[in-house]
Amino acid sequence: MEQNAMTERLPPNRELTAQQLRVARLVALEYSDKEIAAELGIALQTAKRHVSDIRLRLNVRTRAGIAAWVVRQGLLDGHELPNG
Numbered sequence: 001m002e003q004n005a006m007t008e009r010l011p012p013n014r015e016l017t018a019q020q021l022r023v024a025r026l027v028a029l030e031y032s033d034k035e036i037a038a039e040l041g042i043a044l045q046t047a048k049r050h051v052s053d054i055r056l057r058l059n060v061r062t063r064a065g066i067a068a069w070v071v072r073q074g075l076l077d078g079h080e081l082p083n084g
Contacts, residue, residue: 020050021075028066
């Protein structure tokens with residue numbers, strides 16, 4: 001049976017850039033796009049693009065899907081909430 005490219009799962013972690021991993025963690029910490037941009041020193045549009053690209057790479061529809069992936073990967077373990 002042939003899988004649709006949109007439903008095929010990509011290997012976790014290796015498929016996200018270091019910057020995308022930082023953005024994904026902030027999404028899991030409930031940061032808005034504006035807060036992500038300020039925290040990382042990037043443009044708002046860049047933050048929005050990262051979130052969109054992450055959703056596509058992880059094959060999730062929502063920010064909650066990104067957050068769930070981050071938690072499943074253990075990417076918040078041992079990390080304190082950023083000061084903000």
